Amino acid sequence: MTSFHTDYSAHVRPIAVVQILSIEQQERAHVDQCCARRQARFVWIYKLETVLKPLIFSALLAGFPFTAIAEPLYPNSVASNDLDFILPDDPGACWSIAASGRGRTEMYDPRRDALFTEGAFHFDVTFPDQRIRINVHPGVGNPQQRAREAAASVSRLPTQMRNALKHVNILDGDGAAWEESLGGFFTLYDELMTRRLAEHDLDETVFHESAHVALDPMFSGDRDWRSSQAKDRDFITQYAADKPNKEDIAESALFVWTMLHHPGRLPADVEAAVRDTIPNRLEYLSNMMKGYEPPSCS
Numbered sequence: 001m002t003s004f005h006t007d008y009s010a011h012v013r014p015i016a017v018v019q020i021l022s023i024e025q026q027e028r029a030h031v032d033q034c035c036a037r038r039q040a041r042f043v044w045i046y047k048l049e050t051v052l053k054p055l056i057f058s059a060l061l062a063g064f065p066f067t068a069i070a071e072p073l074y075p076n077s078v079a080s081n082d083l084d085f086i087l088p089d090d091p092g093a094c095w096s097i098a099a100s101g102r103g104r105t106e107m108y109d110p111r112r113d114a115l116f117t118e119g120a121f122h123f124d125v126t127f128p129d130q131r132i133r134i135n136v137h138p139g140v141g142n143p144q145q146r147a148r149e150a151a152a153s154v155s156r157l158p159t160q161m162r163n164a165l166k167h168v169n170i171l172d173g174d175g176a177a178w179e180e181s182l183g184g185f186f187t188l189y190d191e192l193m194t195r196r197l198a199e200h201d202l203d204e205t206v207f208h209e210s211a212h213v214a215l216d217p218m219f220s221g222d223r224d225w226r227s228s229q230a231k232d233r234d235f236i237t238q239y240a241a242d243k244p245n246k247e248d249i250a251e252s253a254l255f256v257w258t259m260l261h262h263p264g265r266l267p268a269d270v271e272a273a274v275r276d277t278i279p280n281r282l283e284y285l286s287n288m289m290k291g292y293e294p295p296s297c298s
């Protein structure tokens with residue numbers, strides 16, 4: 001876990017304005033001893049501040065690049081912190097699962113550069129409004145259990161995000177989760193699931209990959225999203241900062257969703273830091289996800 005700055009409000013204060021005020025304060029402190037020339041200088045600086053202050057704030061709002069003060073909160077949203085964004089007993093949509101055979105299946109494995117897997121297990125997960133196929137590699141020790149674990153996490157997604165999914169692939173061995181938004185799917189790995197479940201992060205991993213599938217195509221090219229990114233001046237995680245076009249929505253959405261629908265679940269200093277670091281993206285994604293109700297089975 002990375003170091004965490006709790007005092008972001010201090011970090012985002014514009015340096016240039018603070019410097020001008022301190023010059024002014026210095027001048028005020030010495031004004032009694034001043035000769036007329038220094039008094040004239042004080043008046044000039046005071047006028048300069050009066051003129052510059054609004055200009056500086058305008059420049060800040062326009063994204064002028066001289067005060068990148070806030071810092072990402074964590075290296076990444078899912079695995080580099082102990083935050084519980086989604087809890088195992090959070091309600092999910094009703095679902096049932098049924099084995100539906102096995103066979104040669106398109107489920108790309110980047111480690112082997114293999115597009116098809118022979119003898120993959122198929123499971124159909126049925127929700128009231130949707131059916132999703134989960135394909136499991138035959139090298140996975142307990143395919144049915146893995147399919148059930150993945151299905152449980154998918155059931156806890158916001159309904160609108162789940163609806164964007166067509167299938168989930170679970171490969172053998174280990175690897176980093178990845179997705180293909182055009183194909184409407186994401187890929188997990190057997191050993192990755194073991195780790196994520198042990199760390200209570202499988203739901204967050206599924207949320208992150210599903211955000212790529214469901215949210216990126218809608219929002220990543222939106223001018224309002226782009227301008228929100230520019231105004232905020234920093235990123236929620238280093239991963240988002242490193243890949244702003246690819247990872248920022250998925251990284252930010254997990255924080256926004258949690259703060260929107262489970263206020264107070266994240267520690268107060270984390271919520272405050274999110275508000276300080278990405279206020280415009282918080283507002284943008286909150287507006288976009290306002291109608292995304294947490295799922296329930298009732």
Ligand SMILES: [Zn+2]
Nearest residue numbers: 208212247250
């Ligand atoms: Zn990602």
